[in-house]
Amino acid sequence: MAVRWQAQGQPAVTDEWLSQAANSRHPPEERPSVRAHRLTGDLRDTRETANMSVVEDFDYWRGKPDLAVAVAAIKALTAVIKRSKATTMMGLEIELKRASEELKEREKSSISLAAGCELFLRFVTRTSALEHEDINAGKERLIERGEQFSEISIKARQTISKVGADFVRDGCTILTHGVSRVVVSLLKLAASQGKHFSVICPEGRPDGKGIQTARELTAVGIPVTLILDTGVAYVMERVDMVLCGAEGVVESGGIINNLGTYQIAVVARAFNKPVYVAAESYKFARLYPLDQRDLPYDPKPVTFAEPLPPNMKVDNPSRDYTPPSCLTLLFTDLGVLTPSAVSDELIQLYL
Amino acid sequence: MDGGSRRGSRQGMDPIVRRVGFVTPGTEPEIPLQQVVLNGPGQSSPAPVIIPPRPIIASSTLSQEINSKTTAALKTVTVDALKNANIEASRVSEDLTLSSSFGGSDRSGGEAVSEVPASLSTVTTMVRQVSIASASVPAGGFAGPSVGLTPAPIAASVSEKAAIGGVKEKPKTTRAERKAIQEAQRAAKAAAQGGGKAPSVKGSVAGGGDEKKGGGKPAEPKTPKATPRREGSLAGSEKKPPVPAVRMQFDDKDRVAKATKKNIVEQTETKNRVELFRHLPQYVHGSQLPSAEAKFFRVQEPGHPHPAVYQVGLRYLTGDIVGANARCVAMLLAFAEMIRDYSTPPQKTLVRDLTAKINSHVQFLTTCRPHAVSMGNAIKLLKTRILKLPGHFTEAEAKKSLIEDIDKFIQEKIVFADKVIVDHAVEKIREGDVVLTHGHSHVVEKILEAAHARGKNFRVVVVDSRPRLEGKALLRRLLQKGLKCTYTHVNGLCYIMQEVDRVFLGAATVLANGVVVSRAGSAATAMVAHAYSVPVLICCETYKFHERVQLDSICSNELGNPEALVDVPGRKELTELQGWDKNDNLQLLNLTYDAMPADYVAMIITELGLIPPTSVPVILREYRKESNALELL
C-alpha cells in the first residue's frame, strides 16, 4: 500500500464532487462558445485580466458579497491559468503554487482559503497526471475545472439548504451563531417552504456578526430574537436546535468556527439539544487538533468600553475548535453525515 | 406469523444460568447432563462467559421441540429421524447453542449427551475441520460461518412456505433435502478419513446440511435458488466479510488434550486457576523451558520445527522477545529462513505442503506463547501470498517471491510505517508539553526521541506497572538520550495526570469497534487521562488492526505467569504470597493485556495518517480490498 504523505490542511476531493461538477456543467454543445463568457449566476467572468496580479484578482472577487473566500481564491487561480504563459504542465503547476502561496500570505489565517487553494491544486495535479500533451488543451481543461469548481461551491450551498431544511420543523426555535451564508440560505429555504419557526441570534461581539444574520433573516420575515452572547445558556432551555456554519471541518469530525461556537455547543450538549453544522465539502481539511491550543493562533483586536492599563493582557482569538462529541450532524453537499463519517470520506479519498 | 406459537413452544429460552467469577474449583456441583438435555437446548452447565460465535441452526431440532414428546428423544435422533422431522421449522433462534443441535443430530445417539456441554466454538471449529478435510475449499467464502448464516433465513422462509401451504407435522422431505443429506453424508465420510472426531460431527453436518438447503458446501448449487427466498437479514449476493477465526477455548478438555498431544513443549496446566479465565490457557512456566531446551538438538524427529523457528519459539518462551513488533519480525524472519531451506517433497504441491508446514510451525509458536494479533495478521498475509503464487512459478521462483514478500511486509508495514508514524506524531508534541506514556512501546520511544532530536522542549512521564516493570527500560533509554523524565507507578497516575498535556500509548492491536488492546495498565491510564480531559493518542501501525470486536478484557487475553506476582524484587521480606498454589482460597491472576473503550481514545496515529477510532473499520475495509484475503485456517 502506497503511503501518501499529506501535509496538514489539504482538503478532500471526492468523486461525488467531480460528478457534481459533471452534472452542473452546461450542455456540451455550448461549451466552446460559452466558455470564455460563461455566466455563473450574477457573476460575470469578463474582466480584463491581462495585467492583473493574482492578489488583486482575489481582492476583486472577494469583494463580491455572495462569494465564499475559497471560491474567490479559485477564481483568482483560474485567472492565473488564463494568463499563464507556461509551456509545460509542470511550469503551470509551479506558477499556481506560487500564486496560491501569495494568496495564503494575503489572508494568513483563513482555513477555508487554504483548503480551497489546496483543493484546486489537487485538481491540477490530477489533471496533469492525465497526460495532456498539448499544453493548451490542458489549460482549457483546467480553466473548465476552475469554473466548475466555483459553480459547485454555489451549488453546494443549495444542496445543503435542501437537506438541512428538512430538519427545521414547524414551530421550532433555532439558535444560530455568527454569520454563515449557508445557514442563512438554509433558513431562507425553510421559510420559503412555508414552515414557521423563530430564530435566536447571539449578537457576536465584537464583530457584530450575529446582528448581520439577524438583519438578513428579518428581511425575509423570519422572527428573530437578538440576545447577548452571555445569554446563550439562559435561552437554551427553549431552543430546539443549534445551527451554525463552519470555517473548516477537521478530520475528527469537529469544526473550526469563529469564537463562541464551542461555548454554545457545550451548553447545548449539557441541555441535550442537537447541534447541526452546515458546511460545504471543500472545507474538509486534514487537520486534527486535539485541543484549542492546537489551532493556528489568530487574534483579532478588540476594543473595550474603557481604556485598559498597559500591562493587562488581552486574548481574543478569532476561532475555536469544537470537538465532534459536541456535534450531532453535519449537513454537507455529500449528504447528512455524522462527525465520524468525515474521516471515512477523507480516508477513502486518500487511500 | 407463527411467532407466538413458536416462541411459546420453545421451552429452552429461559435465561442461561452461568456462574461467573472467582469460584473455588472443585466445590461446585455438577449439573447432571441428563437434566441439561431435557431442559432444552438453551441451558448449559455453568460455563464461563464466552461470546458465542454466529449460531449454526438446526431447525429440525427446534421443530422437535414443538412436539414435546420428541424432546426426550433428542439423544437418539438419527438422520432418518431428521428426514421425518418437522420441516416447518420454527423461527430461527439466535440463542440456540450449537450443542443442542449437535447433540440432537448425532447419529450415534449415546454420544450426543456427552457432547452437549461442549463449548460453542468447539463445534464450530469441528465443523470447519470437516469442511476443510473434505478438501474442497469454496472460493470466495467458506463453509464455517456460512453454515451459520444461511440456514437462518432459509429455515424461516421454508417454514413460511410450509405454513402457507398449511403443512403441519410434515415428515416428507423434498428432493432438495434428500440430495443435501446425501451430500452431507458424503462429506462426512470424507471427513471420517480426515479427522478423528468425524463420526460425531457427521451428524451435525448432516443435521445442518439438511436444513441448510442453500448454505455450505454440499448445497452450493442451491444457493442461487435460495437467494430470492432469503430474508433481508442477508443482503442479496453481497460477499460476506470473512469472520475472524474462532479462538480455541481452553475449558474443553477434549479439545485441549487433542491439541496438546503433539506438542513439542510439554505443558502442564496449572492447578488453582481463576474460574473466570478458564477459557484461556495457563501452563506451569517452570517446566516449559527445560523441556524445550532439552529438545534443542533433536531436530531429526518428524514434527520438530525448523531450527530458526525453534529458536524463535525458545526466545518467546523465555521472554527474550516481547512486544508485538519484535515478535512479528522475529517470526517472519524465521519463516523466511524456513522457506529458504524448504524443498517440496515428492508427490506434493508446494502450496499445500508449505501451507501445512507453516500451520505446524505456527502451532508450535503458539504453544510457546499465544499469538499476538499482529502475528496473526502477518501469518494470514503469508498464507495468502502462498495461495496466490502463480502456477507457473518454479519452486525457486516461488521461494524467492515469498521471501521478498516477507521482506517487503517488514519494510513497509513495520519499519517504514514506524518512520511515518513518528513524523506524524512529533507534530503533536508542542513546546513545553508534558507527555505521559505507560509501559514500553518502541514506537512511542522513537517518537519521544525524534521529538527531542528536533529540539523540542518537553518532559516525559513514564508510568510503570508490576510485575513486568517494562517502563524501567524505556526510562533508561530516554535518559541516555537526554530527555527529562519522571517515573512513577500506576498508583501515582491520578496525581501526576494533572500536569500532563498528552498521553502517548502503544497498542498490541486495535479492533474494529475502536477498542484498543494494549499492555495491562494502559486502559487505566487512558481512563484517568479521559477524566482529566487529557487527549490519549494511540500509536499503532495499520497491520495490527483486526476486524474482531471486543467489549471487555476477559473474553480474549493472555494469562501470564502467576509466580511473577509472588516476589517483589528487592524486598525479600515480602513473602506472604509464597505457597499460594496450595491455598484453595487464593488464586493469582496475572493478565497481560487489557482493552480500553474507544471513548477514551482521542486519535490513532497510523502510517496512513491521523484517524479517529471510529474510522478503524474503514481502514480494515481498505486493507481487505487490497489484500483480497482468502481466509484459511
Add this chain to the structure above:
Amino acid sequence: MPGVASFSGRGGHGPMDFDAVVLAGGLSKQLYPLVSKELPKALLPVGNKPVLSYTLEMLEANNLTHPHVVVAGEEAASRVRAWISDAFQDRLTARVTAVPEDSGTAEALRAVAHQIRAKDFIVLSGDLVCDVALGAVAAAHCRSTAAATALLCSQPNSSFAAESKDKGKATTAPPVDYIGLTTDGSSLLFCASAADVEHELRIRRSILRAAGQMVLRTDLMDTHLYVFNRVVLDVLEAQPGIASVKRDLLPYLVRTQLSPLPSSVTGPSSGPDDAVSREDSSGSAAGPVASPSLVEALSHPARRGLAGAVRRCGVYLAGPDKFCNRLNSLQQYIEVNREVAGDAVHLTGFPVSSFNNVVHPSVEIGSKTTVGAQCVLGEGVRLGDKCSVKRSVLGKNCRIGANVKIINSVLMAGCVVEDGCHVQNSVVSAGGHLQERASLKDCYVGAAYTVGTGEEHRGESLAKKQ
C-alpha cells in the same frame, strides 16, 4: 507432519548448525602413571568405559554425529581413532586429528579451525563426564546470540581430599576458578583460574561499569564445555599468543566483550552477511534486508546480560543436581569413578541391580563375599571368598583372591589381586599384580606393575621402570 527431509541439509553438522570439537588431550602428565603410551588419557576407563565414550555418547544423543576429535600425539591419535571406529561404528563419524604433543588446547582448536563450517561449535574436553542437557547450553547460547557460552557447575564435593588430609600426604586442593557473573547469572564478566592468580584479581572497569553489579564466585567450576561462535575462530587467528582455551582464550573473550575487534571481524549477529554466505540450491542468495539486529532493536536488548556487548560471553549454570566432573588429577580420577559408580551411574548406561551396584552377570563371587553399593564390576571378574568390595570399580577379568578388601579403589582390566590384599583409595592400572598381603593406600599403580608380597605402600605412585 512433513519430516525434516524437506529441509536442505547443511552437511554433517545437523540442521541446528552446530559443530562439535572434542579435545581429547594426549598423555597427560598429571595422570601419570595411569596413562601410558598404550593408554592415552582419552581412553582411561571410568566405570569400565573409556572416558571419551561418555563425551561421544552425549554428542550422539544430541545428534551431533560428526564431531572433530583432536588428540595430542600421533600414536595416541591412532589409538583413539581405532577405538572410536570400533566402538561407534555407525553411530558417529568422528574425524580424529593429531596435533603435536604438548600443544595447548587453543592450538588444538586452531588445528581444526578450517574444518569447522557451522555458525556455532561446541568445544568440550574429552575427559568430561557430565549429564547436563547439551541442548540447554546451546539454547542459552543461541538465545542471547553470544560469542561464547561456558557451562559452569558447582564444585563437586571432594570427600577424598578430606580423607587424605589426615593421612599426611600433601594433596593439591582442587583448583579454584574465580568467576564473575552478572546478578541474574546470565553473563560472564570475569574469569580466572587460581593457577594464574597470584595476589590480585584484575577486572576491567568498563565491563563493571556496563554491568553495574557483579557477583564473584569461587564455588563454580569451569567444566571446559564451551559453545563458541565462529567469530572466536577469528579471534584465535588474530591472537596467536593464546595457548589454552580455558586459561587464555576465555578470559580474553570475557575481557574484550565490549570492545569491537580490529579489522574485519564482526559480531555474531550480522544478519545479512550470514544470509548471503549461505549457499542454497535456489540459487538466489538474496537475504532479507531486515536483519536479526532489527529484532534486537525492536525488543528490549538491554534486558539480558551486558548492555552493549559486542561479543557477549554467556553462561549456563548447571543445576545443582547435575553431575559434572573432569579428570584433572589423580584424585579426581578416583572421584569421578566413584561418582559414576554411585550417583551418576545412569551415565554409564549399565543396568543397576537392586543393591545399587552394577554387577556383570558373568561375575563370580565367592562365598561370604560382599559387594557393597556403588560398585561396578566388569565382565568376568572373579572374587574369592570373604572379600569385601566397597565403592570400587573393577575392570574386566580381574581376579581377586580371598580375604581381600577393596575400598574406594579402581582396578582396571586384567588385574590380579592375591589373597589377603588390602587396597584402599588406590588405582591399579591394567594388568597390575598385587601379590599376597600387599597393602596399598592412596597409591597409583602403573600398568602391568607387580606389587611384591607383603609390601605396604602409602601414598605412592608406582610404575614399572621403563
